[in-house]
Amino acid sequence: MMNYCFGIDIGGTTVKIGLISADGEIITRWEIPTRKGSDPAGLLQDVKNALETCMAEKQIMREDILGIGMTAPGPVTADGVLQNAVNIGWGAVKLAEEAERILGISPVSIGNDARVAALGEAAFGAGKGANSMLMVTLGTGVGGGVVLNGKILMGESGVAGEIGHMTIDPYETETCGCGKKGCLEQYASATGMVRAAERFLQEKDTESVLRNLKQVTAKDLWDTAKAGDRLANEITDFVCDRLGSAIANAIYLVDTEMIVIGGGVSGAGQFLLDKIKKAYQGKVFAHSRNKKFALAELGNDAGIMGAAVLVLSKVE
Structure with missing residues (x-):
């Protein structure tokens, strides 16, 4: 008998679901x-219907399911x-x-x-084999996570790793979506990068x-x-300077073995990674630069995949 689990990733637009083997x-x-809606009952009922359809199609019995992540x-929070x-x-x-009830x-x-x-990245992706990892996701917002010895660092109230809302500019006058001012997310998210670009275009007369x-x-x-656009490089340097500062500050606290950059903006590839790494290296002790x-x-x-790990790690 083969065992499975379900990994469920709830997003603002879609819920991604995976049936994953042990x-x-x-x-x-x-x-x-x-x-x-105001509570999760409706969404969870939709998920239940989707899981039951999948199990029927794959002829999987309830006892074959190890759990849901x-x-x-x-x-x-941890509970x-x-x-x-x-x-x-x-x-x-x-x-x-x-x-569990629904x-x-x-x-x-x-x-x-x-x-x-x-x-997920620590177990099956870029961080596989590392003892510790800091991940920063650059998308509509800026997310983060710290994995230590195969476990998520959650913190007492569930905000450990919330690098996107680290205050990076105490003099910022505009308000972040979280209600604070000067969060990393205001500069390094996709929307924050566009905002930075608009500011530079208004304030500078450089051709671009x-x-x-x-x-x-x-x-x-x-x-x-x-x-090779000069102004675009000034803007991305500005963004990465703030990202580098935030990552350096995080490393001073958790000192992970590696840093993984994800999210939609990571599609910029090695060019983005090199800029972030350069900015980071200018803000940490020499022995932490590599x-x-x-x-x-x-x-x-x-x-x-990360949701599956939540289940499979308990089974192991």
């Missing part, structure tokens, strides 16, 4: 729309309590308990989406291909910088 192989993966887009999930309208909820499968293990993605674009995107910014930097490898599967 040895970490993805048997099948699919997505369903994220149902938003699940990510949530907000701080999660499975989601503090809030602003993007999908949830407040504080005992998500693990509620999921899905009818236990155990259900819950973790923050960025932290769980880091766990960016001025010919109707609407600059983060991809435009990095593609233009790679092509940390390994790597690009994430699992892409959209990082969340479901």
